[in-house]
Amino acid sequence: MQPKHPKDSFIVMSELVLPNDTNLLGNLMGGRLMHWMDIAAAIASQKHCNCPVVTASVDNLSFSNPIKLGNLLTIEATATRAFNTSMEIYLRVWGEDLSAEYKYLSNEAYFTFVALDPNGKPRKVPELIPETPEQQERFEGALRRRQVRLILGGKMQPEDASELRSLFIK
Secondary structure (H helix, E strand, O other), X not given: OOOEOHHHHOEEXXXXXXXXXXXXXXXXXXXXXXXXXXXXXXXXXHHHHOOOEEEEEEEOOOOOOOOEOOOEEEEEEEEEEEOOOEEEEEEEEEEEEOOOXXXXXXEEEEEEEEEEOOOOOEOOOOOEOOXXXXXXXXXXXXXXXXXXXXXXXXOOOHHHOHHHHXXXXX
């Protein structure tokens, strides 16, 4: 299995925010955004592993700036790290008022996907090799984020989180 780079999984997905996508305030509904983010992250995951994937977790999805009715939404997604059978995907969401020529960051999040074999069982994924300092920083942080996910999910004891110990224990 050949290693891959973050650029191999990078995707850009755009949607126009229509009335059916908004709440009573004219802002994009959070659930609709999460739906589109899940699709974008799944595509980036599949580009990394070249097989079907399922969503395993969503980390820290925060809504910084609303995306208004009529604005363009653009999602950028790329793999940050591959583990044994899972991949972490970083997403950045932009809103853009095309008539005002104003683009703004709306959201950032990390999603985790698991690759599946033809029988629906987890399968090994290619190694990911970061190339830029920003990619290297996300790559290194991915192990800490993974350990937090595992602890919160009850799959790891805090004392076993080697990457987190140094942050909390001197």
